[in-house]
Amino acid sequence: MAAPDETSATARRLLEAPLPAERLAPDASPVSPPRGWQVYTRPLLGLFIAYHLLAVIGHLLPGRGLAEQVGQIVGRGLGGDRYLRLSSNIQTWKMFAPNPHRRNIHMRVLVEDASGQRWNLRHDVRTRRRFPYLFYDRFGKLNRRLTQDPAMLPVYAAWVCRDWELQRMRGLLDREPAERVVFVNVSNQIPPPARAIETNGYHPRQLRLRHRIVGEHACAELPHGQVPNVLRVRYGLPRKTARGGPGDRFIDVPLETWWTRAHGGVRRRRPRGVTPPAVARPRAHGTTTVSGPGEEDGSL
Amino acid sequence: MIAVARPTAVVATVASVDLTVATALLVALLVLVGLFFCVRRDLWARLWFARCDPRPLGLFRVGFGVVVLWTLIDLLPFARFLFSDEGLWLTKHARMRYGGALAHLWDPQHGFEHAYDLLPALWRSFSLLHFRSDPPFVFAILILAILSAALMTLGVRTRVTTVVTWVLVDTLYRHNLVFYSGADTAMRVFLFLGMLSRWGEAYSLDAWRRYRRAVVAGEPPPPRRLIPSWTTHLMMLQLVIIYCTSGLLKTGASWRDGTALYYAASLEHFIRFPEQIIVVTWLQRLWILPIGARVTLLWELLFPLAILGSALRVYEDERARGVWVGDAQARPVRIASYVILSLALVCGAGLAYLIGYYYIQKVAWWHFNRPSTGALCSLTVLGLPPLAIAVYRWLRRAQPERTRRVLLGGVLGRRLWLGCGLLFHLGIEILLNVGIFVQVMIAPYLVWLSSDDLERVWWWLGTRPDPELSWRQRLSLARLRRRAPRPPCQIYVGDAEHDLRRAALLRPWDLCGRLVFVRERSPTPGALSLRGPGDPARARAGARAGIVLARLFPAFWPLAPLTWVPLLRWLVGWFVQRVVYPPIAAAADEPMTAEP
Known part of the structure; x- marks a missing residue:
């Protein structure tokens, strides 16, 4: 057993003395000279830091104008873009830049079923959002993306078609099969500050809406617009046969792998009577209808 | 200009x-x-x-880890739609659009043509979800990411869990790009820098375990180590880059x-x-x-x-x-x-x-x-x-x-x-x-x-407005500057060295300096026994002591509200005293007082 004075010393050391921490002496430089492997690792680390900063700055330089070529030299010539992609450092910081939007723009998603009836899926923020808006809704971002990137519309439409059909086949949806997906751009102008001040504010749901059909996509013609066999098997549904008629075939996306290349490439078979996906353009562009103030979805 | x-x-x-x-x-x-x-x-x-103090970076790990956790939990309701083949992208389509070289180098039926093809596949944009993305697999990845982010936040095997978090978070984010926001980009950028840093040196269970190991072994407590500053400086520069770039782009x-x-x-x-x-x-x-x-x-x-x-x-x-x-x-x-x-x-x-x-x-x-x-x-x-x-x-x-x-x-x-x-x-x-x-x-x-800022913050949290302030001063900024110590919490420590060492395990948790150790025979030998702040009437032991400590130690402040919930408070108290005051074996020549 320890002697009392020894115990007291231990108690002082363990319970009273400040917790030990490595500190720099007041007269010591914070940079210690390299020791051991640091002789080799420090220059390498320095190069890495310089390269990282160069890649980030080169990536953020404007793609047009005076810095155009330097951006290319750093991004492509020095492999900056590849490094940033590999390390998940691709970045843009356009936060409300160059201007915040002056319009509220939403993409309304409608499904036209086999009977010709159109159903609003309530995917757009205007019909989906419940106030107060406390928990972040990723659908909102995706809906904004649809308004900005037309290439996303067929992908989104294909999902809508697949999901509709799958729910229907599983008995979760009591509707006719989906024929096409219609995208309607719904927007309104935010009143300029002077006008808002005159009226002492406004209610955003009472602003005049502008509807514009920006795309129609037929489910039978969309790549991946049908339920694939992998999902059918998962839910115990009948598989699609290899040879099906129009509307009864899964249209795949053409993807060449090393194996398909070695065996004659991707066979881009299409069922008879089906329009090629490239031709399956939106049926009506820019059809504009203006509705009254505060009008909600309606059946466009 | x-x-x-x-x-x-x-x-x-x-x-x-x-x-x-x-x-x-x-x-x-x-x-x-x-x-x-x-x-x-x-x-x-x-x-x-x-070399610099590891505490600011350690604190950043905790705050940032909570943000990463929040993001991942926030993704749970959307995971099926965003990442699985029952959502927006079938696996093949996602691989084709976002998989880079993997789309051509890997065939679903025949795998890779050569083993070395894995390297160029990894090089560009690699996600495990480009191989398979059925909902169970997606949710397994997401749950694993949440677990590893939680361990990273707590500082358990921090270097390993940070790398695993980065890999899993990236697997999710590289599946497709359509749902990204600026916050996601910022999170990934800082997570990458965090992976390179030694942010587990302070305010982590790793640091506490190192301390506990030394104290239990009868060695002097190990000092908190300094860390290289380059990742801290890169993080500071990254923040500058974000704000400055954003300002330069606001040309409208x-x-x-x-x-x-x-x-x-x-x-x-x-x-x-x-x-x-x-x-x-x-x-x-x-x-x-x-x-x-x-x-x-x-x-x-x-x-x-x-x-x-x-x-x-x-x-x-x-x-x-x-x-x-x-x-x-x-x-x-x-x-x-x-x-x-x-x-x-x-x-x-x-x-x-x-x-x-x-x-x-x-x-x-x-x-x-x-x-x-x-x-x-x-x-x-x-x-x-x-x-x-x-x-x-x-x-x-x-x-x-x-x-x-x-x-x-x-x-x-x-x-x-x-x-x-x-x-x-x-x-x-x-x-x-x-x-x-x-x-x-x-x-x-x-x-x-x-370091000074941090010490000031802990000091401020461990004090209260000076009771001698007039009511008018209490309503002014003086209440932030003129502070008086809060009543301390007295911990009873027995005479045996084993008791001293066990009590010393509490010190790293006491960031606000609220504990005072009293060399007095504990009313409940072997168990944690203390007299709470401003509570001179009676000593508390076991779960009751844990409840007091949950309110004193910043690491447990997220649990502190639960200490006012009936029944749950005992669970929290038991958990806290179990974590901060674990049983340790006495030396062979030393009589053991008791085991809790």
Whole structure:
């Protein structure tokens, strides 16, 4: 057993003395000279830091104008873009830049079923959002993306078609099969500050809406617009046969792998009577209808 | 200069000869900066290879880890839609669009053609979800990511769990890009830097286990180790890059005429309540939003001053202590570095001429023709740095104390720049729902704190307003400055060394310095026994003691509200005392008091 004075010393050391921490002496430089492997690792680390900063700055330089070529030299010539992609450092910081939007723009998603009836899926923020808006809704971002990137519309439409059909086949949806997906751009102008001040504010749901059909996509013609066999098997549904008629075939996306290349490439078979996906353009562009103030979805 | 002369949004067509000149100047500038640091390797080493206190980075790990967890949990309801083959992308389509080389190098039936094909597949954009993305697999990945992020936040095997978190988070984010927001990008960028850092050295279970191992083994407590500063500095630079880039891109008319915040706070995608539009309109009418828009823009553009201030404070501090690395440099080396800097300045002036010529139509309120604007910009770049250095040196000589207090601590101080940032982000959080953007941007502020700042924060949290303050003073800022210690919590410690060591395990948790150890026989031998703050009546032991400690130790503050919930409070108390006061074996020659 320890002697009392020894115990007291231990108690002082363990319970009273400040917790030990490595500190720099007041007269010591914070940079210690390299020791051991640091002789080799420090220059390498320095190069890495310089390269990282160069890649980030080169990536953020404007793609047009005076810095155009330097951006290319750093991004492509020095492999900056590849490094940033590999390390998940691709970045843009356009936060409300160059201007915040002056319009509220939403993409309304409608499904036209086999009977010709159109159903609003309530995917757009205007019909989906419940106030107060406390928990972040990723659908909102995706809906904004649809308004900005037309290439996303067929992908989104294909999902809508697949999901509709799958729910229907599983008995979760009591509707006719989906024929096409219609995208309607719904927007309104935010009143300029002077006008808002005159009226002492406004209610955003009472602003005049502008509807514009920006795309129609037929489910039978969309790549991946049908339920694939992998999902059918998962839910115990009948598989699609290899040879099906129009509307009864899964249209795949053409993807060449090393194996398909070695065996004659991707066979881009299409069922008879089906329009090629490239031709399956939106049926009506820019059809504009203006509705009254505060009008909600309606059946466009 | 940029703040006064706003670049125009429209990019003018640049003549090819000027493009070549601009490219040459920019490349020369980069080369000269590189050359400068080759000549002044001492400064480069000071910038990146100094050792620093691990606590700010440790605290950042905790705050940032919570943000990562929040993001991942927030993704749970959308995981099926965003990542699984029952959602937006079938596996093959996602692989084709976002899988890079993997789409061609890997065949679902036949795998890779060669084993080495895995490397180029990894190189570009690799996600496990491009191999399979059925919902169980997606949820397994997401749950694993949540678990590893939680372990990273707690600091359990921090280096490993950070790397695993980065890999799993990236697997999710590389599946497709359609749902990204700025917050996601910021999170990934800082997570990458965190992976390179030693952010588990402080405020982590790793650090506590190291301490416990030594204390239990009868060794002296291990010191908290210093860590390399390069990742901390990269994080600070990254924050500067984010704000400054964002400011430079805000070239639109809304930011100049002061309507930008009005429009941003009116967008239906982000507003929290429709009724807030009335408040926003009033704020615009009272000139709060127009002023706020201009202040935001200036703050973002000038945020690099914050890092300049930090660098200057370090320089002044180390010069005063006689340890500044630059002082040891030979005169010829210093002269060579000044020559290189002058050449870099000339290149910068040439670039500024072209920028002024092509992009700036108006300086403050005056319109100039293009060559005059270019010349003005060029002269500013050429003259401003030497002038600023001369004025700073004169101020430092004439009034050193005031310069330090007003310039380094005020105008270039962290309080101003980070304080403005807090206000700015608080405004965003109140008016707009932009996900975790606010949280992910505020978390890196923690790496800007110094050791003194942190100690002040813990001291402040461990004290209370001085009871002698008058009621009027209590309502003023004096309550933040004049503080008195809170009543301590007395821990009973027996005489055996084993008891002392066990009690010492509590100390790393006591960040606010609330514990006092009393060498008195414990009323409940072997179990944790204490007398709570302001509770002289009776001693508490076991779960009751745990409840007291949950309210005292910052690490358990997230659980503290539960200590007021009936029944649950006992569970929390038991858990806390079990974690902070684990049983340890007594030495063979020492009589054991009791085991709990």
